[in-house]
Amino acid sequence: MSDDKGWPLYEVFIRSKQGLAHQHAGSLHAADDKMALENARDVYTRRGEGLSIWVVPSNAITASSPLDKDMLFDPADDKVYRHPTFYDVPDGVETL
């Protein structure tokens, strides 16, 4: 058993309904892309949870580091002028 060549890890994304985006459901191991799709069907859509599946090799995903969170996202925190509430709407003006 220790001589097993481990199968690569895939991330699974599922569209649950037409009109909704694919959403991360979990991950699984498979020998290749096709098997990853088949396994994803059996593991993550046994009760009609999906209409479409994406599988992506986990090592193909580039992720931001939590340590860079401040550097990446702080700059947006003080830009209140990007929100509609920053602007004055005079009394009596509607549908604005």
Place this chain on the structure above:
Amino acid sequence: MSHSENELAELGAAFDANVAQEKKIEPKDWMPEAYRKTLVRQISQHAHSEIIGMQPEGNWISRAPTLRRKVGLLAKVQDEAGHGLYLYSAAETLGTSRDQMDADLLSGKAKYSSIFNYPTPTWADIGAIGWLIDGAAITNQIPICRCSYGPYARAMIRICKEESFHQRQGFEMMNTLCRGTAEQKRMAQDALNRWWWPSVMMFGPPDGASQHSDQNMAWRIKRFSNDELRQRYIDMTVRQADFLGLDIPDTDLKWNEESGHYDIGEIDWDEFWKVVKGDGPCNRQRLAHRTKAHDDGAWVREAAVAYSDKQRAKQRQHAA
């Protein structure tokens, strides 16, 4: 990545504050090594329980009395395989590997729930498992849906949604037996006699003797003590047994007006520890079966890898 002592103290304080505010911890976030270790142990143990738990019920799939029972049981056992897989992948986000977890299970280093070391001699045991064991599992698992570790909490939400059908199909089986012939009713009672005490033990040692409880509560991995969860299960199940017309095999069982709960008799913790340490009725059989399945499947795993290597080589040739 190594941190200075000051940085570690800062990271630790931020972690504690986040957890205390019910913020979730995600895989790449900094976490104390002990938190990581505890989660790997708990989640992999949980995954192993789902996988080993397929055996006592799988034993009856080919002998289910009707097609309705057979499709239900088959779907349930298939769900348990799925639960094992969700949990293995949640554990992997903490840096352990699937091969490592498999190896730890097969070598006996990793534990799984002792309940699956009891045998299923009759069809009524299958009803009792769905009703009692899945019932106890649900009681245990619902609070874990709010666990501080994101991937574990998400896996548990998915699992809990699927579990309710497991418990219902078991209760339906018991109800059918209880409303059948005298012999069928006796089968149901016998099964309850076999499974009642092991199911009560599923919640683990009493609060005073539980090793990891306080820290796990502080880390929001655990929300209620073993004894609290056990009481919840007992109160719920005693009423259901009443409905079925079955007797809980405990002469000390009685309603406590003051506490508003059922009191039960002494739990045989010697038996619990004996089964945990490997001397239950089926410990050896369960592991031997799992090992055989793993070994018998080796050629399939190898063939799948060889096939995918070949396909990839072909694609490269086409591209060239």
